[in-house]
């Protein structure tokens with residue numbers, strides 16, 4: 001997958017994509033990441049990329065023309081069509097379902113706003129969709145872009161070894177349940193003992209216990225994610241059993 005990021009801080013994107021799973025995926029050609037800086041496309045000796053807002057008010061607004069030339073260069077760098085995705089507090093909240101949708105694309109262009117945002121006429125002319133990471137304010141869209149790069153890269157075929165399979169992640173299942181608890185050595189510790197079932201070697205019982213923990217954890221922590229009407233009979237039994245055990 002190719003991702004082009006339009007940002008005043010391309011070095012930030014390079015750094016955040018150089019490590020771990022994303023770094024390895026890039027090395028293995030599963031991800032092609034390019035940064036494009038609007039300042040490189042700004043005219044005049046001050047190379048302005050922002051200016052004061054009409055109507056007054058604090059801060060500055062990113063100008064149309066440098067972004068327009070920068071985006072044109074990014075698009076021209078590869079023949080594959082690409083949606084232009086703007087990270088903004090006014091966007092549609094990012095979900096794993098949206099991540100899966102984006103991960104299936106051959107290419108996308110991420111647009112990072114700074115200052116107070118971007119001239120609305122540029123957004124109307126060039127932006128395919130706006131995505132928000134959540135209801136909070138950041139000083140730029142770059143962290144959002146880095147989140148999307150990471151989340152979609154994990155889903156590229158071959159990006160995760162078997163050991164790190166994305167299938168067990170939270171939100172990954174059909175209903176998008178939270179992940180179960182995880183344990184490793186030592187089995188006995190002053191802070192507690194690893195649940196016996198995980199050391200039983202009974203893989204069916206282990207899978208059932210993990211499913212039950214995911215169901216219970218989702219029901220307790222994020223009931224908004226759990227549509228109990230969509231649960232299978234088996235899942236409903238597991239959840240009921242876990243709730244009774246907790247209620248004791």
Ligand SMILES: NC(=O)c1ccc(NCc2ccccc2N2CCOCC2)nc1
Nearest residue numbers: 088089113117132133134137138140141
């Ligand atoms: N929730 C999110 O996904 C999110 C995304 C970006 C972002 N900031 C960049 C930005 C982008 C667009 C418009 C305004 C702004 N801001 C600039 C700085 O001032 C506040 C508004 N903040 C939060």
